[in-house]
Amino acid sequence: MDQKVISSAVIKRLPRYHRYLGDLLENGIERISSNELSERMNVTASQIRQDLNNFGGFGQQGYGYNVEYLYREIAKILGIDRQNSMIIIGGGHFGQTLANYGNFETRGFVTKAIFDVSEERIGQTVRGIMTHSMDELESWLAENPVEIAVLTIPKQAAQDVADRLVACGVKAIWNFAHLDLKVPRDVVVENVHLSESLMQLSYRIAAKEEKK
Amino acid sequence: MDQKVISSAVIKRLPRYHRYLGDLLENGIERISSNELSERMNVTASQIRQDLNNFGGFGQQGYGYNVEYLYREIAKILGIDRQNSMIIIGGGHFGQTLANYGNFETRGFVTKAIFDVSEERIGQTVRGIMTHSMDELESWLAENPVEIAVLTIPKQAAQDVADRLVACGVKAIWNFAHLDLKVPRDVVVENVHLSESLMQLSYRIAAKEEKK
DNA sequence: TAGATTGTTAATCGATTAACAATC
DNA sequence: TAGATTGTTAATCGATTAACAATC
Numbered sequence: 001m002d003q004k005v006i007s008s009a010v011i012k013r014l015p016r017y018h019r020y021l022g023d024l025l026e027n028g029i030e031r032i033s034s035n036e037l038s039e040r041m042n043v044t045a046s047q048i049r050q051d052l053n054n055f056g057g058f059g060q061q062g063y064g065y066n067v068e069y070l071y072r073e074i075a076k077i078l079g080i081d082r083q084n085s086m087i088i089i090g091g092g093h094f095g096q097t098l099a100n101y102g103n104f105e106t107r108g109f110v111t112k113a114i115f116d117v118s119e120e121r122i123g124q125t126v127r128g129i130m131t132h133s134m135d136e137l138e139s140w141l142a143e144n145p146v147e148i149a150v151l152t153i154p155k156q157a158a159q160d161v162a163d164r165l166v167a168c169g170v171k172a173i174w175n176f177a178h179l180d181l182k183v184p185r186d187v188v189v190e191n192v193h194l195s196e197s198l199m200q201l202s203y204r205i206a207a208k209e210e211k212k
Numbered sequence: 213m214d215q216k217v218i219s220s221a222v223i224k225r226l227p228r229y230h231r232y233l234g235d236l237l238e239n240g241i242e243r244i245s246s247n248e249l250s251e252r253m254n255v256t257a258s259q260i261r262q263d264l265n266n267f268g269g270f271g272q273q274g275y276g277y278n279v280e281y282l283y284r285e286i287a288k289i290l291g292i293d294r295q296n297s298m299i300i301i302g303g304g305h306f307g308q309t310l311a312n313y314g315n316f317e318t319r320g321f322v323t324k325a326i327f328d329v330s331e332e333r334i335g336q337t338v339r340g341i342m343t344h345s346m347d348e349l350e351s352w353l354a355e356n357p358v359e360i361a362v363l364t365i366p367k368q369a370a371q372d373v374a375d376r377l378v379a380c381g382v383k384a385i386w387n388f389a390h391l392d393l394k395v396p397r398d399v400v401v402e403n404v405h406l407s408e409s410l411m412q413l414s415y416r417i418a419a420k421e422e423k424k
Numbered sequence: 425t426a427g428a429t430t431g432t433t434a435a436t437c438g439a440t441t442a443a444c445a446a447t448c
Numbered sequence: 449t450a451g452a453t454t455g456t457t458a459a460t461c462g463a464t465t466a467a468c469a470a471t472c
Contacts, residue, residue: 009439011415015408019390033453042392045453046441053455061454062448078411079418093312097305101406103390109410147417172417174410178231178315180254188420190413192406194313196227198321198386199290201402203223205359205384206291208400221463245429257429258465265431273430274472 010051014078016041017051021071033064080107085146086174089161090153091116091124091131094176098150099126112146134161141168148172155179222263226290228253229263233283245276292319297358298386301373302365303328303336303343306388310362311338324358346373353380360384367391 020041024032038045052058052070055077059065075081086104088095091114098104099111114131116122122133132140149170151158158177165173172188175181178196181189232253236244250257264270264282267289271277287293298316300307303326310316311323326343328334334345344352361382363370370389377385384400387393390408393401 006419007439011412012408014415015405015411018411019408035453044441046443047439049453049455050440057455059454060448061446062452064453077415077418079414080411084414084417093309097309098406100305103407104410107407107411109414148413171420172413174413186420188413188416190409190416192404192409193227194310194404195315195319196224196231197402197404198316199227199230199292199319200223201360201384201386201400202291202296202321203226203289204400204402205296206289207218208383208398219463247429256465258467259463261429261431262464269431271430272472273470274428276429 004054006054010054013043013047013051014074017048018071018074018078018080021067021074024067025071029067031064031066034059037065080109083108083110084148085144086111086148086150087141087146088114088129088150088152089116089134089137089165090114090151091118091121091126092152095150095152096126098152099129102127109148111150112144113140115140137164138168141165141170146170148174150174150176151181152176216266218266222266225255225259225263226286229260230283230286230290230292233279233286236279237283241279243276243278246271249277292321295320295322296360297356298323298360298362299353299358300326300341300362300364301328301346301349301377302326302363303330303333303338304364307362307364308338310364311341314339321360323362324356325352327352349376350380353377353382358382360386362386362388363393364388 020037034045034048038048041048049059052065055073058070058073072081086109088099088111095114095116099114104111111129114121114126114129115134115137116131117134121131124131147170149165149172151161151173153161155177158175158179159181162173162175162181162183166183166187171186172190173181173183175189175191176194178193180191183189232249246257246260250260253260261271264277267285270282270285284293298321300311300323307326307328311326316323323341326333326338326341327346327349328343329346333343336343359382361377361384363373363385365373367389370387370391371393374385374387374393374395378395378399383398384402385393385395387401387403388406390405392403395401
């Protein structure tokens with residue numbers, strides 16, 4: 001079964017389509033043309049149609065796209081139509097913030113546990129989510145398989161922990177540690193490097209000033 | 213003075229170059245060729261040379277690049293060779309986490325104040341950073357101009373606050389609220405949409421499973 | 425000087441946009 | 449049926465890679 005590979009440029013845009021369709025749905029708009037959506041989103045209608053047609057023909061000639069139907073289809077494509085279990089490794093400020101952030105759950109991402117090395121944090125709960133010792137990681141995962149591990153630990157510890165997670169069969173890592181993890185090809189890593197984002201912002205400020 | 217526009221693909225890669233050069237520097241490595249760096253970073257040597265030559269010739273034929281010199285030059289390009297002042301709008305979990313995160317300061321990003329609407333948070337400090345009332349935003353900014361405002365507030369409030377920040381002369385917004393801000397063309401917005409990042413991760417898990 | 429490696433031009437590849445026939 | 453708008457092919461644009469002359 002030969003599967004067309006979707007470019008990451010397309011994948012990056014899908015959540016934004018999903019968000020705009022959700023807004024339309026909330027406003028009670030039933031149908032939309034690629035042209036009108038393109039104006040709202042500030043992209044070309046051509047790109048919208050090309051992007052969607054990577055996954056199938058969701059529209060209808062002369063009518064456009066049914067908002068609710070397309071919304072649900074994109075949710076399916078993104079895999080947010082079902083539950084994804086997560087654990088958070090690192091119960092510091094960042095880990096706790098993510099655990100507290102209820103919005104992920106509305107998209108099916110449910111945090112099952114937090115793991116930390118600090119004696120003070122172990123045994124504490126955040127929004128009802130228990131913090132376990134890192135020593136229990138392997139035994140806990142053996143009983144409670146999860147799809148996603150969130151890494152909010154210092155970069156020095158990150159590769160070791162990633163290795164342990166992979167050994168436990170975790171298939172995806174949402175990595176907030178500022179390094180490039182080495183994992184087997186079948187493990188998915190999505191990086192969030194906040195300081196790199198901030199540096200891009202800083203570049204654009206600097207570039208603007210220079211232009212003057 | 214016609215300024216070459218640098219593509220965002222290039223800009224996204226600059227912080228990563230900077231990070232790898234920093235690591236090399238820490239390991240006492242003085243010089244590196246584009247070829248060796250390309251192997252470490254898993255990109256092509258051609259891309260590294262093309263990227264760098266957007267900004268100038270930093271290397272030397274037959275020798276390669278001086279690690280420390282290139283590290284500093286990229287820092288200059290990124291605008292992290294000088295101090296950037298920030299304020300955080302929204303003193304909730306996320307805002308506090310960012311205020312607590314000392315690593316930004318090592319790259320010149322210094323948080324000067326936090327603003328919030330909650331009576332309980334106003335007057336509290338986070339790592340010595342004072343939380344002010346949102347009512348004081350305009351008067352405070354008039355006395356303490358900053359380059360960057362960080363938005364960690366619910367999306368319902370975000371556009372209004374962005375408008376106020378722009379009116380106060382803030383030139384850059386690091387936006388964690390899950391919406392597309394409308395700002396004048398000369399104001400820089402850098403978005404961090406965590407839920408979109410998580411959805412991309414989820415897509416890749418789903419796509420892997422389908423392939424089986 | 426000879427060898428190494430850059431800076432830069434040319435070739436290729438992929439992504440975006442335009443155009444239009446198909447069709448609701 | 450006529451008008452609207454998709455799905456899809458073709459054209460364009462931009463980014464990446466390859467090649468090599470310049471030069472340290």
